[in-house]
Amino acid sequence: MALQQVTVPDIGDYKEVDVIEVNVSVGDEVKEEDSLITLETDKASMEVPAPFDGVVKEILVKEGDKVSEGSVILQVETATKQAQGTNSAPLDETKEISADKSTSQASYEVTVPDIGDYKDVDVIELNVSVGDEVKEEDSLATLETDKASMEIPSPKDGKVTAIAIKVGDKVSQGSLVLTLAVNGADASHMTTQEALPKVEEIKLPEAKVEQPVAVAESQVIDNTKAHASPAVRRLARILGVDLSRVSASGRKGRITKEDCESYIKKAVTQVQSGQVGGAGAGLDLLPDPVVDFAKFGEIETESLSRINKLSAKNLARNWVKIPHVTFYDDADITDLEAFRKAKKAYAEKQGVKITPLSFLIKAAASALQHYPRFNSSLSNDGESLIIKKY
Template sequence: MATEVKVPTLGESVTEATVGQWLKKPGEAVKADEPIASLETDKVAIEVPSPVSGVLGELLVKEGDTVNVGAVIATIEDGGAPAAKAASAAPAPAKAEAAPAPAATPAPAAPAPAAAPAAESESASGPITLSPAVRRLVLEHGLDPSRITGTGKDGRLTKDDVLAAIAAGTAVAAAPAGASPAASAAPASGPSREQERVKMTRLRQTVARRLKEAQNNAAILTTFNDVDMTAVIEARAKYKDLFEKKHGIRLGFMGFFVKAACMALKDIPGVNAQIEGDEIVYNNFCDISVAVSAPNGLMVPVIRNAESMSIAEIEKTIADFGKRAKEGSLSMADMAGGTFTISNGGVFGSLLSTPIINPPQSGVLGLHRIEERPVVRNGQIVARPMMYLALSYDHRLIDGREAVTFLVAMKNAIEDPTRLLIDL
């Protein structure tokens, strides 16, 4: 008896998805609720769980196919059915094993050595399932994914794992298929001019479309300021152990910036507003979108009512988003809405950038790396840990004066964190 696997409900107004990856192969045993496939929608990757325990049967769609909600994509056979099917599907090997006994000749033994390497290769590569983003990164750098430790769900390889291995110099180049060690070590005869075409994921297509729409529809302008991080760094160093002991989470920098942004948005409500037709919608709450890294790229989940949260609650929410992003379990509900975005390019080493707003929002704050630079304090040139802040905004709604005032409010709050406690 076969059980159908159907595309689950994908969220409000989402009717179709793309099959990103099959996580199981036909004939493999699966447990109830174990993920067997990954679907990509316009916003997130969603795993399709097996409805029952059994063995994965026929795959009715291929990776890259577009499927609608409710469509049948595979079948799950009960535990006994696949064994019989497997036996009937491969009668030739059974006869080959039986043939040598009466003939008592060594001839049938010849295929065995040839079959062994193939089985070895299949078993070695079988457990490694790569998302499209990871597969593309591995191919671009010619790496052996089996030599990189995965930290994702069920030990899967994430984009961060590959990037970390490349940065640490521990990534091992993959040998060409069928090549001997001597051939692998031989230098290339000349520069390669090979090309590879990889279809854009549905998520990347949506990101590209929305960013282009933002450039076409909004009058985007960016203004900058810098902030002295000395006070925040000292506060973090002084209280990080007590903070972690009490709240069970590390004290980072994002909690300070989210809290400071909420205060600045309260003072400059236009940055927290949006244009709808010929009306301006002012939001009396702060739903802060924060960019987090995921295997399929950057995701932007939303911290709801961040203005009413403590720094500890903000840090816990961001940590939870980061964990779920790596596991691929962020939902579309997590990313819906948002009134203002904070993007931290500093974690990747960015010194300066001009971020693009996320429509229908009207502002995005870009954070950058912290580095010591010479500044003048009390007439003396001293080295201080400085960070550039960049605010990109829709000039149709926000004037330059408001944008600069917003950044100055951010600067004052970060350079004197006491302001965050007394709402000043």
């Protein structure tokens, strides 16, 4: 038996990173790659996996501590002496298919990292081609979810040897993006998908819920900026919990496992008591008229992105439900009026009358030419814009 120290591996350029979760206790048996603690930088959460099997003998950090690369986080008793530095691998969210120090290069599979609760996310852009040399953190591809676009960075320097996706494909966490040829020394670092702790069973009131439960619409929780550790996101996916509806009680507005459990228990109680009901019903809106805009002039049809489609539905709903505000502003038209009066005599000879409205129409027409989306309509199926060129 040997007592081994577990230290924080390579976490990039970050220092003094917050410990937001400790996933083990003294006496726990851990397997290689089990999650030990969760760290949080300014941009993401990451988990420190166990570098070997063993029993936790001492925990040297707690929630709220700050650690850097090389900081000792706990002591593990192992059956056989492990090589020091086994856990110095960087926390890349990719996995390696072959890495041999004796070879000059190795193939390295880059997969989609943790993208939260999203699945089947659209690939809207490929930023590299086969044969390209890429540096660590270079953008490889761009994904688009319901709410935002995100880029997949390269975890290492290397050369692109194969691309497994194309624009229009749908990917999820763990989907293969491309393969890199990297130096053997770089590839020898053990890398892995995020190691996630086991999800503890949650005892709920006896109730049969056929679908993932939802909190009553009357209780609106604005939690769009809340964040959670990978372990909590995994728990939420298993339980069917929409994290945007969960009230956060953790540090810095972070959602905890307890928050998810409380949300589920409350939702089940509401289902049992029949409190869950819809909101916004009863508007009795008329169906959209079908208009052939082409009969008025030239048009062009432009497909909407996924974000545009979702935004359109929400904006259309809010347009009929939210009170409107009218905005007034002043404009100095001294020069315009002087010009209009100077042309007054000429206009009378032509039998016409020039009013300020003429200039407003001219300004509006020029603005619509410059910003064509303002001169467009949404198609009846909501899938595209009809841009009018008249």
